[in-house]
Amino acid sequence: MKKSISLGILGLFLAVSCQQKKEVSTQKEVAVSETKASPKKEEKLVMANAAEILTRKEVPILCYHNIKDFSASAGEMTKTYTVKPNLFAEQMKALSDAGYHSILPDQLYDYLVYNKALPEKPVMITFDDTRGEQYSIGAAEMKKYNFKGVFFVMTVSINRPNYLSKEDIKTLSDSGHTIAAHTWDHHMVTKYAGEDWETQLVIPKAKLEEIIGKPINYFAYPFGLWNKEAIPEIKKSGYKMAFILSTKRDSIDPLYTIRRMIVSGTWSTPRMMEAMEATFKNTK
Template identity: 45%
Template sequence: MKRFSLLAMVIPALIGSCTADSKKQVSQNKKDSTEIQVTDSVNRKAADNKTILARREVPVLCYHQIRNNIASDSKRAHDDIIAPDKFREHIKMLADSGYHTIQPDQLYNYLVYGAKLPDKPIIISFDDTDEDQFTVGNTTLKKYGFKGVYFIMTVSIGRKGRISYMTKAQIKQLADEGNTIASHTYDHKNFAQFTEEDWKTQIDEPTRKLEEITGKKIEYFAYPYGVYKSSTLHKLKEHGFKAAFILSTARDEQYPLLTIRRIIDPGRYTAKNLYYSINKSFNKTKS
């Protein structure tokens, strides 16, 4: 009888131990999977430009201001403004439709090394540092377990006024929570008009400032207005960038990693419009 009682005590303990070990293994598997994605570049040969261009494009969305329109907004500005309620509706649609947000490092490893991505991957990006991207954008993404990419224009950090901009503390928080902080120049100067001095003021100094704020390397860039100049794309690599993002124009065949396409989610779109736009714009490959 005593022997039976002893077994009765030991067996549940063993089962509990196995369950704990199983949970620990699941957690480790997730960690290992993440590490495989990050270290793929060590184990595989980098793809050439033709291969990169032939890979199926990953949808990348671009947002600017998340607020309601006001009377002084120009007609052109309406494309860059989306109402908070509509933004929340669009992000909910993405979650309900099975999309999974990824970060630029994952996209880079996929394009260059063929690393695996989750089902229905998507990048959600924000330009210009507006504070509503933190208060509305980040809050909404977190609700669905999403992460974003924030392209920061450093001249605006901490500015307050009719439009308020993110503070250093908010940018640091975004980075600490696993979002990507990236560069969008110092003051939104057109990349196609860069002078030699601009590589210091518009590129190197903003990079240093963002690295000081986040404690992380800044390796991704978005062109103001989506405009680039083919003859100077090579200099972005020389200044430490792994990839850069345009808007909806064609990619450069010599520098596909430095001309990754995005589309703007206009404020006039319904969630259904956005869904169709994503599929029309990105569900193709280039051979």
């Protein structure tokens, strides 16, 4: 009888113990489930002011126009704005060999505004004026080094002979390059008035967005020329940054005066590398 009672008590103890373990296990599973289900708190980003942006080390930004051969008798403008294909190939290889990594405007914006990290030795490779060889030669050469570029398009030229087609522009975008605006017909912004802002800023932006199916957030001034009156219009048109050439940035709106350097067709590859380092002395 005593033995029977003892066995009964033992059985009851084991049953209670198993139930407690099951409850604890269930509680742990619920806790884990709730932890997984709970969304992480998003980090609150604080935008830098103009003074803070100006303290960031500048990123080297190269500006190319034509990539084709030219003769020794070519005019000075042609020589300045045209880089021979073999030299362009050398320059891309030199950048890669020196450890540079290409970046795009979204990365530059996040770095300048939110101080987000960039790759080691960043460089931006940009193209102006919509020339066809920028796709057939430029993009093809950059692909060898996994470089991505920025193509500033003036929309009046799209589909013209020796210029980028709609298909080229869409392919570049789909391949990871950035498409950006360079006005409708390359008139300098310092002379805009009235409907010019709509014609040169708003309509080209919408046309390019229709072609690539993505927002167009960046703009390059024709000839690199800008004035303070243009910046509010560029902002109002929906652009996040605008690019000049290698003149001084604006202290109030540095995001709308991002410096670039034209690569001259008269330079050797070592000269180009030296010019880049001299132009962007405080580069990261």
